[in-house]
Amino acid sequence: MIIDVEKLSYEYSPNSVFAYHALKEVTTSIKEGSLNYPMNIHLTRCLPIML
Amino acid sequence: MFAYHALKEVTTSIKEGSFTAIIGATGSGKSTLVQHFNALVTPTGGSLVVDGKRISANEKVKELKPLRKKVGLVFQFPEYQLFEETILKDVMFGPLNFGATQIEAQDIAQESLNRVGLDSSFYERSPLELSGGQKRRVAIAGILALRPKILVLDEPTAGLDPEGSASMMALFQDLNKSKTTIVMITHDLNHVLNYATDVIMLDQGSVVFEGSKDDFFNETNLHEGYGLVKPPLLELRSYLKAKNITFDDHTLDLDKLARSIKEGQRHD
Numbered sequence: 001m002i003i004d005v006e007k008l009s010y011e012y013s014p015n016s017v018f019a020y021h022a023l024k025e026v027t028t029s030i031k032e033g034s035l036n037y038p039m040n041i042h043l044t045r046c047l048p049i050m051l
Numbered sequence: 052m053f054a055y056h057a058l059k060e061v062t063t064s065i066k067e068g069s070f071t072a073i074i075g076a077t078g079s080g081k082s083t084l085v086q087h088f089n090a091l092v093t094p095t096g097g098s099l100v101v102d103g104k105r106i107s108a109n110e111k112v113k114e115l116k117p118l119r120k121k122v123g124l125v126f127q128f129p130e131y132q133l134f135e136e137t138i139l140k141d142v143m144f145g146p147l148n149f150g151a152t153q154i155e156a157q158d159i160a161q162e163s164l165n166r167v168g169l170d171s172s173f174y175e176r177s178p179l180e181l182s183g184g185q186k187r188r189v190a191i192a193g194i195l196a197l198r199p200k201i202l203v204l205d206e207p208t209a210g211l212d213p214e215g216s217a218s219m220m221a222l223f224q225d226l227n228k229s230k231t232t233i234v235m236i237t238h239d240l241n242h243v244l245n246y247a248t249d250v251i252m253l254d255q256g257s258v259v260f261e262g263s264k265d266d267f268f269n270e271t272n273l274h275e276g277y278g279l280v281k282p283p284l285l286e287l288r289s290y291l292k293a294k295n296i297t298f299d300d301h302t303l304d305l306d307k308l309a310r311s312i313k314e315g316q317r318h319d
Contacts, residue, residue, distance in 0.1 A: 002102050002201060002232050003065035003088060009096030009108075010058040010083050 057083040059256040060097060065201075065249075070224070070233045072243040072264075075253035076277050081236045084253065085203045088234065089122035090115055102200060120149055123199030127206045130186030133178040138164065138189050141178055145197045156196075163192040167222060184215035191222070202226060204235045208242070220246055240274055241282045243267075244303055252277075269301050284308065 058080045065071050073081045086092045088101055090112050098107035104118050112118075126132070135141035142160035143153075151159060164173065167188040173181075178189055187207075194202070204223065208216040224246050227233045237243060243250060243264060250267040252260035260273050268274060274281060284305055291298055297315030302308045 001064040002067040003099065003234075005061055005063045005084075005087075005097075005099040007097035008058055008061045008084070008087065008094050008099055009056065010080075010087070010092065011095045012055040012057060 069248045070227045071249040072247035073236045079253040080256040122201045123194040124203045129190035139174040142192045163196040167192045201232045244282045
């Protein structure tokens with residue numbers, strides 16, 4: 001076997017769930033060109049968690 | 052506090068040299084599982100061993116570079132990640148980061164681009180000039196340039212037209228024949244039927260099937276649920292059965308199916 005997986009669990013922590021959704025919103029907004037003030041709040045909230 | 056279990060005590064394995072399809076409904080944990088294969092995410096419980104490299108919960112993974120080189124991960128819509136001004140430079144980026152010289156990186160990039168069917172007329176063009184299918188080929192060449200032992204593909208044909216999709220699948224089949232282990236997430240059971248050797252099916256973070264493609268289609272009814280579309284060949288088998296036509300009802304190959312119908316008619 002080249003890959004063996006045993007009792008592998010993965011749980012998103014509350015922080016990573018929040019960071020994921022915030023990041024998704026930010027990237028979507030950048031793509032749509034609609035990054036606005038509330039998004040800046042999202043960024044300031046999620047960046048310290050991600051970095 | 053709120054937490055979400057993407058994977059729950061998953062135990063499974065991938066055979067060396069196999070073409071393994073990972074299937075399941077959206078949110079079943081497929082992408083999370085494959086992201087563990089090159090330690091893009093690390094487990095919160097349990098462990099995995101990838102070509103001898105152990106990754107387990109509560110243990111910091113050291114020396115990730117060899118693992119990242121060994122396991123090439125192609126995300127959905129990889130063409131969004133192209134960034135260099137020319138196609139050749141974009142494909143050279145990986146080998147250069149893994150210590151190749153300019154000349155070595157150029158040779159590897161040219162070989163990888165040829166592998167995905169892009170000749171020298173593409174080298175100096177901007178990735179922006181290409182069609183969607185060509186961009187995806189460049190992105191895949193960028194991963195092939197790392198010469199991965201295991202190629203992990205997350206819905207590699209999403210958004211491609213049927214012709215582009217078929218030629219992309221032929222490329223993966225060709226890579227598999229030349230000993231690259233392929234792990235492919237897909238929602239297309241026709242691709243599973245035509246290209247995979249093995250199947251792992253996930254549902255809500257747990258494995259509900261693991262085994263050969265033949266067993267998946269012949270010994271279970273899993274392909275009939277979970278929002279999956281039954282391949283035309285299986286529809287045809289059901290139709291023939293309903294009409295009481297004699298044929299080999301375990302074949303997954305259209306030519307063999309046609310031959311077995313002929314045989315059956317001879318015996319009737």
